[in-house]
Amino acid sequence: xxxxxxxxxxxxxxxxxxxxxxxxxxxxxxxxxxxxxxxxxxxxxxxxxxxxxxxxxxxxxxxxxxxxxxxxxxxxxxxxxxxxxxxxxxxxxxxxxxxxxxxxxxxxxxxxxxxxxxxxxxxxxxxxxxxxxxxxxxxxxxxxxxxxxxxxxxxxxxxxxxxxxxxxxxxxxxxxxxxxxxxxxxxxxxxxxxxxxxxxxxxxxxxxxxxxxxxxxxxxxxxxxxxxxxxxxxxxxxxxxxxxxxxxxxxxxxxxxxxxxxxxxxxxxxxxxxxxxxxxxxxxxxxxxxxxxxxxxxxxxxxxxxxxxxxxxxxxxxxxxxxxxxxxxxxxxxxxxxxxxxxxxxxxxxxxxxxxxxxxxxxxxxxxxxxxxxxxxxxxxxxxxxxxxxxxxxxxxxxxxxxxxxxxxxxxxxxxxxxxxxxxxxxxxxxxxxxxxxxxxxxxxxxxxxxxxxxxxxxxxxxxxxxxxxxxxxxxxxxxxxxxxxxxxxxxxxxxxxxxxxxxxxxxxxxxxxxxxxxxxxxxxxx
Ligand code: BES
Ligand code: MN
Ligand code: ZN
Numbered sequence: 001x002x003x004x005x006x007x008x009x010x011x012x013x014x015x016x017x018x019x020x021x022x023x024x025x026x027x028x029x030x031x032x033x034x035x036x037x038x039x040x041x042x043x044x045x046x047x048x049x050x051x052x053x054x055x056x057x058x059x060x061x062x063x064x065x066x067x068x069x070x071x072x073x074x075x076x077x078x079x080x081x082x083x084x085x086x087x088x089x090x091x092x093x094x095x096x097x098x099x100x101x102x103x104x105x106x107x108x109x110x111x112x113x114x115x116x117x118x119x120x121x122x123x124x125x126x127x128x129x130x131x132x133x134x135x136x137x138x139x140x141x142x143x144x145x146x147x148x149x150x151x152x153x154x155x156x157x158x159x160x161x162x163x164x165x166x167x168x169x170x171x172x173x174x175x176x177x178x179x180x181x182x183x184x185x186x187x188x189x190x191x192x193x194x195x196x197x198x199x200x201x202x203x204x205x206x207x208x209x210x211x212x213x214x215x216x217x218x219x220x221x222x223x224x225x226x227x228x229x230x231x232x233x234x235x236x237x238x239x240x241x242x243x244x245x246x247x248x249x250x251x252x253x254x255x256x257x258x259x260x261x262x263x264x265x266x267x268x269x270x271x272x273x274x275x276x277x278x279x280x281x282x283x284x285x286x287x288x289x290x291x292x293x294x295x296x297x298x299x300x301x302x303x304x305x306x307x308x309x310x311x312x313x314x315x316x317x318x319x320x321x322x323x324x325x326x327x328x329x330x331x332x333x334x335x336x337x338x339x340x341x342x343x344x345x346x347x348x349x350x351x352x353x354x355x356x357x358x359x360x361x362x363x364x365x366x367x368x369x370x371x372x373x374x375x376x377x378x379x380x381x382x383x384x385x386x387x388x389x390x391x392x393x394x395x396x397x398x399x400x401x402x403x404x405x406x407x408x409x410x411x412x413x414x415x416x417x418x419x420x421x422x423x424x425x426x427x428x429x430x431x432x433x434x435x436x437x438x439x440x441x442x443x444x445x446x447x448x449x450x451x452x453x454x455x456x457x458x459x460x461x462x463x464x465x466x467x468x469x470x471x472x473x474x475x476x477x478x479x480x481x482x483x484x485x486x487x488x489x490x491x492x493x494x495x496x497x498x499x500x501x502x503x504x505x506x507x508x509x510x511x512x513x514x515x516x517x518x519x520x521x522x523x524x525x526x527x
Contacts, residue, residue: 001095001133003128003156004471005163005170006107019112021079022052027111029159037065045073052076055475057097072097072106074107084126085408091130091158092475099134101152117484124160125169131156132177133476138188143219172303174484175448179299184293187468187481191267191284194407196233196241196315199264203294206245210299210445228339229314232347235293235324236317242355243290243313245297247374250308250502255322255459258309258497259365260297261355261491263313263348263372264290270328271344285481288468289371290315291484299490307497310363312354318347330429333449334358337441340429343356348374349447350433353475356451367396367458367496370448371453372465377440377480379466386412387484388463390445395457396496397489403491407417408476409484411462414442421446 008029009014018030018041026041028033032329034041044050048058054077063071074093075496087110108131110123118126128370135153139145156453160166186194187203194202198217205211218239221230226242233240243264246257268286269275275283285291290313297311329341331350334504335357339350351371359368378388387404389411391397397413404411420442423435431450435443453458467484470477 005166008159011107012067015103016068017072017108019110020052020073020075021076029109030113037063053403065280087123087126088130089475091127095131098153102152104152105155110480119159121165121169123160124166128170129173130476136184149301155377173433175302180486183291183295183486187285189287195238195266198527199315200241200243211301212246214244218342220326221507225334228333228350230353231325231331232350233316235321236319237277238317245311247301247309249305252370255308257310257368259368260293261358261370262290262293262313264313266317267320272320272324273345274345277280286373287500288373292371296489299411305500307493312355313358314351336443338429340426340430340432346434348372353451361451369460371462373468374463375441376443378463384466387439387467389413391460393458396460404488407487407491409488
């Protein structure tokens with residue numbers, strides 16, 4: 001679907017989608033159309049008892065007095081409460097509705113009042129973003145779909161007084177949508193297609209955007225001492241990979257980067273602590289965190305963000321086999337800390353332990369944020385409404401909550417603390433990889449925190465197990481892979497890093513002093 005911008009005019013074919021404000025206030029274009037159709041618009045709204053409620057939608061086929069095939073009326077809610085999200089929902093609802101219909105072209109008119117909280121240009125750009133996000137479809141493996149079953153929409157134009165300005169405003173948003181698209185594709189692909197090596201293959205052309213893409217193989221990881229990540233990988237026929245993506249968009253190329261770390265378990269069978277078979281197919285999306293990190297890098301580089309960013313993905317497949325890790329095994333992480341693996345299904349934290357350590361050791365980031373489909377317990381706590389947020393830093397937690405609210409990817413903070421950390425005590429190693437059944441998402445986060453080297457480095461962990469995959473359609477998120485996290489973290493980078501001139505806030509431009517607690521040897525291990 002191609003999205004463009006044009007001046008307001010009633011088109012002579014296809015569909016026309018109009019925004020309707022609450023209390024039935026028709027905008028300028030809707031009023032004109034109402035006149036052309038002999039009052040059909042007003043009558044239809046009245047007959048439907050449609051008062052412009054946000055998200056509500058009414059379709060009029062073959063309206064009288066015009067050559068249009070269809071008019072679609074979409075509620076915007078109260079005019080004073082209109083935000084960017086309202087317009088994204090408007091664009092997304094339009095595409096969702098038209099997708100099932102058969103129009104090849106459509107014109108979108110937000111039709112806002114002059115005193116709306118959003119300018120005409122911003123409104124058009126965000127409607128275009130919503131439409132683009134809603135247009136995602138993963139249909140690569142549907143070979144028998146009849147043409148009538150496929151969405152017909154090819155061309156969508158958003159009407160606005162200043163189309164050139166809208167196009168400019170849309171450019172960075174479109175880059176973010178492209179990042180979302182990459183994430184959704186990676187997450188949707190089955191595990192026989194996306195596995196550690198092929199994941200790296202699929203992102204290697206991010207280099208075209210100025211991202212340095214580097215892949216560490218098993219041998220390199222062994223040398224670095226990543227015993228926890230390698231322990232998870234050892235049961236699989238697919239070798240693990242550590243993907244490192246670097247983007248230097250800040251004016252000062254030496255400024256400490258913000259680091260994003262993603263759990264990339266391309267399939268989680270549970271390993272020897274094997275999962276029940278019902279629903280196990282969902283575990284193809286246990287690489288959701290890594291998928292978000294890749295899409296986020298694409299978004300940030302695509303819109304030329306004024307920030308230095310590094311994205312790391314720990315890619316492994318968790319399988320049972322004769323070579324698989326056993327419950328009770330003890331592994332040594334890159335940090336030097338040892339872990340007793342009580343449950344091989346608590347593998348995400350083992351992977352992240354080594355990748356988090358490596359990220360800090362190599363990049364000395366100003367902030368570090370990890371994303372992981374880490375625990376089933378977070379789904380019980382928060383469902384699909386919020387991702388779980390854990391952080392050692394109130395400012396970062398606050399910034400994440402705010403960014404999430406702004407883009408409709410909400411997070412909810414949960415506590416960390418000594419008492420939870422104690423639940424990880426092991427009789428024979430520095431820690432176990434699971435606590436007891438209580439507070440499962442928190443003990444998982446405590447485990448990760450043990451791999452934050454300097455307690456002053458602002459760190460946040462997002463448990464995205466409940467929000468990575470959606471079973472139902474939403475206006476800008478078709479069911480399936482959501483890419484939750486791409487828009488949130490893109491906004492966070494804009495708010496926290498770019499607003500500060502591209503260097504990180506709070507820690508001076510070189511970030512930490514490089515000497516983590518205890519210092520380190522040349523192999524990167526804590527001594
Ligand atoms: N990948 C799962 C968590 C998960 C579950 C994600 C359902 C999405 C949907 C993770 O590796 C896992 O298996 N966690 C265990 C931890 C337990 C063994 C302590 C869990 O949540 O049951
Ligand atoms: Mn698992
Ligand atoms: Zn997992």
